[in-house]
Amino acid sequence: MPSDSSRKYRTVAVAAAVLALAGCTIAKPRTDDKWEKFNRKVYAFNDAADRAVIRPVAVGYRKVTSPNFRRVVSNFFTNLRMPVTMLNDLLQGEPKDFFRSTGRFAVNTTIGLAGFFDPASQMGLPLNETDFGVTLAKWGVPEGPYVVVPLLGSTTVRDIFRFPVDRRVDPLSYYASHQDLKYNAQYFPQVAFLVTLRSRGIDAEGLLEGVYDPYVFYRDAYRQRRIYQIYDGNPPIEVIEQLQGVSEDFDPDELLKEQEQYNEKNGGGGSTTP
Template sequence: MPTLSPLRSFLPRRGPRLPTAALLLTVALLAGCAIAPPRTDDPLQKINRKVYAFNDRLDKAVLRPAAVGYRKVTNPPVRRSVSNFFTNIQMPITIANDLLQARPSDALGSTGRFLINLTIGVGGIFDPATKMGLPLQTTDFGITLARWGAPEGDFLMLPLLGPSTVRDVWHYPVDGYFFDPLSIVARTHYFDYGQYYLPQVLYVVSMRSQLIDAEGFLQSAYDPYAFLRDAYRQRRLYMLYDGNPPAEVIEKMQGIDQQGFDPDELLQQQKQWEQQHSTSKPAPSKN
C-alpha cells in the first residue's frame, strides 16, 4: 500500500503559497516515521545539497534568531492576526490561478473569502470567513502549469526560497509579479528608504516563527535534506489532486511501479540503513 495515504487526513485541500513554511508543517506530521533512503529521481542532488546547507546556515544565523525575537515581543493573538493578514492579502494569487485553471466556482469562493475577511475581518487580521463556511484553499502558478499538463521536472533546492521543481519555480516570478498585491504596491510606488521591503520581511519572519515548535522533527530525521525533498513532493502531489491523489500516481512517484520492485527488499534496506545511522547520528539538540 502506498505510504502517502495517511497524509490525506492531515493535509489541506490546497496548501499555502509559501512552500517552505507549509512544508515544514508537513514534516512535523511525517516525523513520527523513519524515512528510508529515497527512491525518487534527484539528478541535481549534489548541487541541491550544497544549496540546502547554505540555506540551513543562513537560517541559523539570521532567520531563526529573528523569528525567536519576534516571538518574544509578541503574543499568540498578535502573531495569529499577522498571519491572518498576510494569508488574506495574498488571496488574489489564488483567485487568479483558479481562473487560469478554469475553476470559476473555486475563484468565486476564494473571492468571497477575501472580501469578507477584508471587510468584516478588519483588513484580514481576523478570519470570519472560515466560521462562515469558506475555508482557506490556496493554489499557485506551479499547480496551474501542472493542471495543464506541464511535467514536474527535476527537484530544485533554491537559495533562500527552499524546495521547488523546474515546474513549480515559475510561480515565483509569475505570481510575484502579476498577482501578489504586496509586490504590485512595492513596484508601483516610490519609497525613499525602501519601506516597501518591510511587509515582506515581516511576512518571512512571521512564517518562520510558526515553525520553531516543529523544527525539532526535521532535525531528528536521518537525512533532513531527503526528508524535506520527499515531503515537498508529497505535499505538491496532494495539492494537485485536491488532497486525494490516485494510488497509481503515488506509486509512480515512489518508484513502486518500476519493474523489479520488491517491497520486502526495500523494507529490509530501510531497516539496515536506519540501524547504521541510528548509532552514528547524535541526538538532536533541545535548544
Template sequence: MPRSAPLPLLARSLAALLVVALAGCAVKQPRTDDPWEPFNRRMYAFNDKMDKAVIRPVAVGYRKMTTPNMRRVISNFFANVRMPITIGNDILQGEGKDALKGTGRFIINTTVGFLGFFDPASKLHLPPQETDFGVTLARWGIGEGPYLVLPFIGSTSARDVWRMPVDSWFFDPMSRYARRHDHPYKQQHWPNLAFLVTLRAGGIDAESLLEGTYDPYVFYRDAYRQRRLYLIYDGEPPLEAIQLMQGIDDEDIDALLEQQREYERGRKDRP
C-alpha cells in the same frame, strides 16, 4: 485528473511515504529522480547556514515579542492580502466555483474581518484554500521536472519555480506595490519581509520533526514534494500518483515498513 483511490491501499502508501521521509537515509531511498542533487545539497547547506545565522534568530525574536493570538491575527492578515494569488490561479485552472468562493472570502475578511486580521469567512463556510501557478501548470499537464533548491528560496522544482515570478508579477498585491513605489530605506519591501518572518516563525514549532532524522535534505525534499502533490489533487492524491512520486510498487510498501521497524528497533538497542 483522477482523485479517487482504494482507501486501504492509499493509507498504506501514505504510511510508507511518511516512514521513509522520517527515517531519512536510514532506509534506502527508492528515489531516482533527483539529478541535480549535488547542486541542491550545496544550496541546502548554504540556506541552512543563512537560516541559523540570520533568519531563525529574527523569527525567534518575533515570537518572543508577540503572543500566539497576535501571531495568528498577523498571519490572517497576510493570508488575506495574498488571496488574489489563489483567486487568479483558480481562474486559470478553470475552477470558477473555487474562484467565486475565494473572492467571497476575500471580500468578507477584508470588510467584516477588518482588512483580514480576523477570519469571519471561515465561520460562513468559506474555509481557506491555497493554490499557485505551479499547481496551475500541473493542472495543465506540465510535469514536475527535477527537484531544485535555490539560494534564499529553498525547495522548488523545474515546474514550480515559475510560480514565483508569475504569481508575484500578476497576482501578489505586496509585490505589485513594491514594484510601483520607491520609499526611503526600501520600505516598500518591508511587508514582504514581514511576511517571510511570520512564515519562518510558524515553522519553528515543526523543527522537532528533524530530530533523529539521518538526512535532513532528504526529509525536506520528500516533504516538499508530498505537500505539492496534495495541493495539486486537492488533498486527495490517487495511489498511482503517490507511488510515482516515491518510485515504489505495491509489493515494496510492506518491505519499506518492515525496514523502518528494524531501523527503529536498532535505535532502541543502542546504548
C-alpha cells in the same frame, strides 16, 4: 519571496502525512534528483542563512509578541495574498473555487477588518491556497527536476515559474515594485511576511529531531505537499505508490540495495524510514 527556511512551517506541517504514507518502508531511491550535488550546496547556504539571520529574528519576534497577535498578523498576510489563489482558480478552470476564494477575500477584508480576523472560515469559506505551479501541473506540464534555489528554496523546474507569474497579482510584490522609499522600506512588508512565516515553524521543529538527512526530508516533504495540492488533497493511489516506491512487487531489501548503490555513485546521503 519566502526562502527555503521560511517555508519550514509548511513542510513540517505535512511531515505527519509523509511519515504516514511511508509507513515503515524504505524511501524510494531518488534517482530523479539529478541535480542533487548542486541542490545540497544551495540547501546548505539557505540553512546557514536561516540559522544566522532568519530564525533568530523569528525567535525574537515570538518573544515580544503574544500568540493572539501573531495569529491576527498571520491572518492579515494570508488574506492579502488571496488574489494569487483567485487568479489561479480561474486559470485552472475552477469557477466554484474562484467564487469561494473571492467570497472569502471579500468577507475577511470587510467584516474581518482588512483580514486581521477570519470570519469567512466560520461562514463555510475555508482557506484553499493554490499557485501557478499547481496550475501548470493541471495543464499537464511535466514536473521536471527538483531544484533548490538560493533564498527561494525548494521547487522544481515547473514550479519555479510560479514566482514571476504569481508576483504579478501578489499585493506585497506589487507594492514593493511600485515604490521607491528611503532605506528600501518598500520591502518591509515582505520581510514582515517572511518573519511571520518562519515564526510559525518554530513550534514544529521538534519533528525534525532524529531525521537522518534533513535535505532528503525537505525534498520529499516538498514533493509530497505539491502532489496533495495538485490533486486537491486526494491523489490517486498509483501516484502515492510512485512517490514512495511501493507497489505490489515491492521488495524492501532490493530497494535498500538500489538506494545504497545510488548513494555511493552520487556521493549523496540517503535515508530510511524506521
